[in-house]
Amino acid sequence: xxxxxxxxxxxxxxxxxxxxxxxxxxxxxxxxxxxxxxxxxxxxxxxxxxxxxxxxxxxxxxxxxxxxxxxxxxxxxxxxxxxxxxxxxxxxxxxxxxxxxxxxxxxxxxxxxxxxxxxxxxxxxxxxxxxxxxxxxxxxxxxxxxxxxxxxxxxxxxxxxxxxxxxxxxxxxxxxxxxxxxxxxxxxxxxxxxxxxxxxxxxxxxxxxxxxxxxxxxxxxxxxxxxxxxxxxxxxxxxxxxxxxxxxxxxxxxxxxxxxxxxxxxxxx
Amino acid sequence: xxxxxxxxxxxxxxxxxxxxxxxxxxxxxxxxxxxxxxxxxxxxxxxxxxxxxxxxxxxxxxxxxxxxxxxxxxxxxxxxxxxxxxxxxxxxxxxxxxxxxxxxxxxxxxxxxxxxxxxxxxxxxxxxxxxxxxxxxxxxxxxxxxxxxxxxxxxxxxxxxxxxxxxxxxxxxxxxxxxxxxxxxxxxxxxxxxxxxxxxxxxxxxxxxxxxxxxxxxxxxxxxxxxxxxxxxxxxxxxxxxxxxxxxxxxxxxxxxxxxxxxxxxxxx
Numbered sequence: 001x002x003x004x005x006x007x008x009x010x011x012x013x014x015x016x017x018x019x020x021x022x023x024x025x026x027x028x029x030x031x032x033x034x035x036x037x038x039x040x041x042x043x044x045x046x047x048x049x050x051x052x053x054x055x056x057x058x059x060x061x062x063x064x065x066x067x068x069x070x071x072x073x074x075x076x077x078x079x080x081x082x083x084x085x086x087x088x089x090x091x092x093x094x095x096x097x098x099x100x101x102x103x104x105x106x107x108x109x110x111x112x113x114x115x116x117x118x119x120x121x122x123x124x125x126x127x128x129x130x131x132x133x134x135x136x137x138x139x140x141x142x143x144x145x146x147x148x149x150x151x152x153x154x155x156x157x158x159x160x161x162x163x164x165x166x167x168x169x170x171x172x173x174x175x176x177x178x179x180x181x182x183x184x185x186x187x188x189x190x191x192x193x194x195x196x197x198x199x200x201x202x203x204x205x206x207x208x209x210x211x212x213x214x215x216x217x218x219x220x221x222x223x224x225x226x227x228x229x230x231x232x233x234x235x236x237x238x239x240x241x242x243x244x245x246x247x248x249x250x251x252x253x254x255x256x257x258x259x260x261x262x263x264x265x266x267x268x269x
Numbered sequence: 270x271x272x273x274x275x276x277x278x279x280x281x282x283x284x285x286x287x288x289x290x291x292x293x294x295x296x297x298x299x300x301x302x303x304x305x306x307x308x309x310x311x312x313x314x315x316x317x318x319x320x321x322x323x324x325x326x327x328x329x330x331x332x333x334x335x336x337x338x339x340x341x342x343x344x345x346x347x348x349x350x351x352x353x354x355x356x357x358x359x360x361x362x363x364x365x366x367x368x369x370x371x372x373x374x375x376x377x378x379x380x381x382x383x384x385x386x387x388x389x390x391x392x393x394x395x396x397x398x399x400x401x402x403x404x405x406x407x408x409x410x411x412x413x414x415x416x417x418x419x420x421x422x423x424x425x426x427x428x429x430x431x432x433x434x435x436x437x438x439x440x441x442x443x444x445x446x447x448x449x450x451x452x453x454x455x456x457x458x459x460x461x462x463x464x465x466x467x468x469x470x471x472x473x474x475x476x477x478x479x480x481x482x483x484x485x486x487x488x489x490x491x492x493x494x495x496x497x498x499x500x501x502x503x504x505x506x507x508x509x510x511x512x513x514x515x516x517x518x519x520x521x522x523x524x525x526x527x528x529x530x531x532x533x534x535x536x537x538x
Contacts, residue, residue, distance in 0.1 A: 137520070137523065140520070140523070141519070141523060143514070144513040144514060144515065144518075144519055145513065145514060146513075146514035146515065174515050175515070209534065209537075242530070243533075243534075243537055244415075245412070245413060245414060245415035245533065246412045246413065246415065246440075246443050246444070249413075250409070250410070250413055250526075251406070251409070253523070254409070254410060254413075254522070254523075254526045257523045257526045257527060258526060258527065258530050261511070261527050261530075264512075264513075264514065265478065265512075268512055
């Protein structure tokens, strides 16, 4: 911890500027976002420390998570002590558990994300995913099952939304994430690199076990309520359904989990 | 629709009695629960009509969902017209979309659920699942991938919680669900029937692709925050981990989805 004074004024300009990161307009303008809670901060410092700008900790947060204060110091990230009231005023979600960081955006250029897919990798494309929890779960699944990149279109939820960041549990720092490209350009760019586009859609005529997942491919996900846009579905190389017995359909996060697991399993063999 | 008068008094005893079903104590006492929204009501009337006691619909709900009013009539379930205010006062969740039913509990005796597993089936055991959305997703996955039964311990969330019912999207009516048995008895009962107990746990030493899923088995799920109780893990035949690359762990719903999908795939082959 630095010797700077305890931040105790919950209405200071600094607090307002951090709290503003709960809103997309401020995140886009500042190119910064909130990283809340010990687990997300740990992954930030472990995997993307150069993006970390400052760590805010309460007294009890610092006591419970001395390793985070140490990691910040080792990474040259200033740590500032603040009151519970200040941390609560800064936080975009309810329980930052005494620890909150401000970080610069960590997304990479689309070309870099596509480079990461290469000849053998796989990616996931979020075309119109709007629910923060779903986007976070998809990022987490991509990370868990070894995807090479996550491509988030400009029509999907902002990945720097505090709810997305929280629900990724750090995965957002583990693999290349590209953001802000319109859906058609995203699909064209994949195609130009020879990345096979697989639409995940219950209406698909190809069943998941019959798909060749050996080459570079990307799972293309639609909207949680209305699915894939017809134009997007038509632009994909295959429309793939997961064989199911009875339920009307799986939700988006479940379908993405199964598809990403299948791709990951192919690579483990 | 019946010729009975429009229910318009949001403070009537009837409305209070229905609204009370948002609370567990009243559900347990009355052995009834709320089924909210057109999709859940459709599945209730299609798969478990004998459990349906009454359908409440607003004018606009009846116009948008004439098929539900017809289905209720065909099943001998009385339909009562009510105002938006009355329906909102009855509902346990925010948007019943003009349609709400009251149903008797649909769970089956544990022995019946185990009979359904038989020689070839598989089940899922919720030991300490507390989040309604997770429980609903597990039920949905069990349904989608062809599980024979869902066994919910007395230490898990109440499956008749309106949030669980909503998030199952009707799956709760599609397959045998047993509730209310303490965890140790649940595990013993499975074992006595020759149902192999597979703990789903990131700490497992057996990897999912290496597990023999041909015979009768049950996936045993723990708590979303602290996982499986050590005693439960020890009581299982195998502790199974899903191979993952990078993320610290999958969340409970993701892990359950992958495990149930694996069991379902084995049976499709």
